[in-house]
Amino acid sequence: MVYISNAQDASKLVAAKGGGEADDDAAAVVLDLWQQPKIPAPFVWPRADVALPASSPPTGELDVPVVDLAAALRDAAGMRRAVAQVAAACTSHGFFQVSGHGVPPSLARAALDGAAGFFRLPPAAKQRARRAPGTVTGYTAAHADRFVSNLPWKETLSFGHSHANAASNNSSVADYFSTLGDDFKHLGEVYQEYCEAMEEVTKAIMAVLGESLGVGGGYYREFFEDSSSIMRCNYYPPCPEPERTLGTGPHCDPSALTVLLQDGDVDGLQVLVAGAWRPVRPLPGAFVVNIGDTFMALTNGRYKSCLHRAVVHQEQERRSLAFFLCPREDRVVRPPAGAGERRLYPDFTWADFMRFTQRQYRADTRTLDAFARWLRPPACSGAAPAAGPPTTATQAATV
Ligand SMILES: C=C1C[C@]23C[C@@]1(O)CC[C@H]2[C@]1(C)CCC[C@@](C)(C(=O)O)[C@H]1[C@@H]3C(=O)O
Ligand SMILES: O=C(O)CCC(=O)C(=O)O
Ligand SMILES: [Fe+2]
Numbered sequence: 001m002v003y004i005s006n007a008q009d010a011s012k013l014v015a016a017k018g019g020g021e022a023d024d025d026a027a028a029v030v031l032d033l034w035q036q037p038k039i040p041a042p043f044v045w046p047r048a049d050v051a052l053p054a055s056s057p058p059t060g061e062l063d064v065p066v067v068d069l070a071a072a073l074r075d076a077a078g079m080r081r082a083v084a085q086v087a088a089a090c091t092s093h094g095f096f097q098v099s100g101h102g103v104p105p106s107l108a109r110a111a112l113d114g115a116a117g118f119f120r121l122p123p124a125a126k127q128r129a130r131r132a133p134g135t136v137t138g139y140t141a142a143h144a145d146r147f148v149s150n151l152p153w154k155e156t157l158s159f160g161h162s163h164a165n166a167a168s169n170n171s172s173v174a175d176y177f178s179t180l181g182d183d184f185k186h187l188g189e190v191y192q193e194y195c196e197a198m199e200e201v202t203k204a205i206m207a208v209l210g211e212s213l214g215v216g217g218g219y220y221r222e223f224f225e226d227s228s229s230i231m232r233c234n235y236y237p238p239c240p241e242p243e244r245t246l247g248t249g250p251h252c253d254p255s256a257l258t259v260l261l262q263d264g265d266v267d268g269l270q271v272l273v274a275g276a277w278r279p280v281r282p283l284p285g286a287f288v289v290n291i292g293d294t295f296m297a298l299t300n301g302r303y304k305s306c307l308h309r310a311v312v313h314q315e316q317e318r319r320s321l322a323f324f325l326c327p328r329e330d331r332v333v334r335p336p337a338g339a340g341e342r343r344l345y346p347d348f349t350w351a352d353f354m355r356f357t358q359r360q361y362r363a364d365t366r367t368l369d370a371f372a373r374w375l376r377p378p379a380c381s382g383a384a385p386a387a388g389p390p391t392t393a394t395q396a397a398t399v
Pocket of ligand 1: 136143152230248249250251252253254255324354357358362363364
C-alpha cells in the first residue's frame with residue numbers, strides 16, 4: 001500500500017535541482033525546476049503509466065454520448081433518451097457529456113479566465129493560498145508538498161463548496177477567497193457563482209441517474225444535500241518532454257461524480273477503455289461528466305468509476321475545472337436494498353474516504369479497493385459494519 005510519508009518538503013526537490021536555497025518551499029522549487037530543458041527525475045513517470053495508446057484498435061477519440069439535461073427534465077421522451085444514454089455509458093466506461101445544463105457561457109468563460117489569472121500570479125501570491133497539510137484545500141505545485149516521485153506536471157487550486165440549504169445563505173467559496181486578501185475578492189465571487197451553477201447541474205444529472213437506476217429522480221437528492229463538494233482548478237504548463245510525464249496520473253476519482261470543463265480545444269483527458277487510452281474531446285459548451293468511486297459503491301458496482309489521466313503538451317498550456325460532487329461527510333455510502341446480494345464494498349462515510357486519500361493513500365488506479373482493505377473486508381452477511389479503520393504504527397502521519 002502506498003503511504004504518503006509526512007514532511008515531504010522541498011529538500012528532496014532541491015537535491016533534484018542540484019542544490020539551492022534549502023528554505024525554498026516546494027512550490028517555488030517546482031516552478032524553478034519547470035524552466036529546465038529536460039524534466040527532473042521526480043517528474044518522470046513509469047513507462048506503463050505514460051505509454052502511448054495501445055497500437056491495437058480501437059484507438060482514437062472515445063465517442064461519449066451527449067445528454068441533453070434540459071430535454072430530460074422537460075418531458076418523458078427526453079428523460080427516456082437520457083436514461084438510455086447514461087445507462088449505456090455508466091455501465092461501460094463511466095463517461096458522458098452534458099448539454100442543456102443552463103450554465104451561461106459567460107460564467108464558464110469567467111471561471112476559466114479566473115483560473116488563468118490565478119496561475120499567472122507570482123509564486124509568492126499563489127503561496128498565500130498554499131494547501132493546508134492533510135486537506136485538499138489550497139494551492140499546490142505538482143503536489144511536491146506531499147509526494148517525492150511521480151510528480152504531476154500541474155499546479156492546482158482546490159476549495160470546498162457547501163451546498164445551499166434553506167437554513168443558511170452559504171457563501172463558503174467567496175468566504176475562502178476573502179481570507180486570501182482583497183485582491184482575490186472578485187475571483188471568489190466568480191467561483192461562488194460557478195460552484196452554485198455546478199451544484200444545480202449535478203442535481204439534474206443525479207435525477208437522470210436515479211431514473212436510470214430505477215430508484216426515481218429524487219432518490220439521490222437527499223443523499224447529496226448539505227454536503228461540501230470540491231472545486232479544483234487544474235493548470236498544466238507546457239512541458240519539454242511530455243511523453244515522459246503526466247499532468248494527472250492514472251486514477252479513478254474517489255468522489256461521487258465529476259463535472260469537468262476543459263479550456264478551449266486543448267485536449268488532455270484520456271480514458272482507459274479496452275486497454276487503450278482514448279482522448280475525450282470536449283464538445284464546445286458541454287461539460288464532461290464521469291462516475292466516481294463513491295457512486296460506483298452506491299450502485300454496488302453497477303455504474304463504473306473508470307481510470308483516466310491527463311496528458312500534457314510541449315507547446316500548449318491547458319486548463320481544466322473539475323467539480324467533484326461529494327456526499328455529506330457523515331452519510332453512510334450503502335447501495336439501496338436489491339442492488340445485488342453480494343456487497344462489493346463495505347459501508348463507509350465520505351469523511352473516512354476523503355481522509356484516506358489526503359492522509360494515508362495517494363489516489364491512483366486502486367483507491368477504492370485499497371480503502372476497502374484498509375477499513376475491513378466487505379460485510380458478507382449484512383452484519384453490522386466493522387469498527388473504524390485500524391490505527392497502527394505503519395500508518396503515516398498526516399501530511
Ligand atoms: C478526493 C480527491 C483526491 C484528488 C482530488 C479529489 O477531490 C478527486 C480526485 C483526486 C486526484 C485528482 C486523483 C489523482 C491523484 C491526485 C493526488 C491528484 O493528482 O491531484 C488526486 C487528488 C488529491 O489531491 O488527492
Ligand atoms: O484535467 C483533466 O482533464 C482531468 C483531471 C482529473 O481527472 C482530476 O482532476 O481528477
Ligand atoms: Fe479525475
